[in-house]
Amino acid sequence: MPRSKHTVLEKLTILDELTQSKIGLGPVANRHGINHKTLERWRDRYSRDGINGLKEAKKNKHYSKKLKL
Numbered sequence: 001m002p003r004s005k006h007t008v009l010e011k012l013t014i015l016d017e018l019t020q021s022k023i024g025l026g027p028v029a030n031r032h033g034i035n036h037k038t039l040e041r042w043r044d045r046y047s048r049d050g051i052n053g054l055k056e057a058k059k060n061k062h063y064s065k066k067l068k069l
Helices: 008-022 025-032 036-054
Strands: none
Touching: 008 025, 008 036, 025 036
């Protein structure tokens, strides 16, 4: 079962709408029923990592106690 309600293609479409529109982050997020912080996170990850930033993680990352310290 996927963690995200949106596929990578849907996320790209929403981000494209955001860049093409002049209405801003909040109204675009409301139109698609997502939180504006989620849309902001998608935008930041896409600009930093490209398409891979929008893909869903396959599993949780686990760190050793040594690394955490």
